[in-house]
Amino acid sequence: MRAIIIDDEKKGREILKSLIETYCKEVEIIAQASNADEGYEMIQKHEPDVVFLDVEMPSGDGFSLLERFDEITFQIIFTTAFDDYAIKAIKFHALDYLLKPIDI
Numbered sequence: 001m002r003a004i005i006i007d008d009e010k011k012g013r014e015i016l017k018s019l020i021e022t023y024c025k026e027v028e029i030i031a032q033a034s035n036a037d038e039g040y041e042m043i044q045k046h047e048p049d050v051v052f053l054d055v056e057m058p059s060g061d062g063f064s065l066l067e068r069f070d071e072i073t074f075q076i077i078f079t080t081a082f083d084d085y086a087i088k089a090i091k092f093h094a095l096d097y098l099l100k101p102i103d104i
Contacts, residue, residue: 004031004046006039006062007054007079012100016052016079019104036060040068048074050095055080066092 003020007013013032020027030046033039035058043051051074053062062080066072078089081100089097 001027001049002030002046003027003050003052004033004039004042004048005029005052005079006033006036006042006057006065007052008034008057009054010034012054012079016102019102020052023104036062036065039065043069043074050075050077052077052079052098054078055082055085063088063092 005013005016007016017029017032020029030048031042033042037059039053053065053076055062055078062078066076075095076092077096077098078085078094079098079100079102083099086097
């Protein structure tokens with residue numbers, strides 16, 4: 001399974017990547033992005049199976065990033081410090097909703 005991590009916090013990306021590499025051997029991190037615009041480009045370029053997506057980021061939130069796609073062809077796992085976006089995440093058919101700090 002090919003995955004992309006989109007999160008404005010470098011430390012958050014590194015921790016999540018480490019957890020995935022340790023506990024989810026079938027998942028390959030193929031790209032990372034630090035904002036919504038960069039994330040959009042990475043998704044277009046790499047066509048991932050799953051995207052680990054932060055909600056609040058510079059240059060647009062995770063939801064505005066998803067709205068840019070005519071069709072979402074990948075699974076979405078939201079990774080955020082805010083629990084009040086869960087209902088909105090469900091509307092985007094999120095596979096999961098992980099609250100930061102992520103704990104295995």
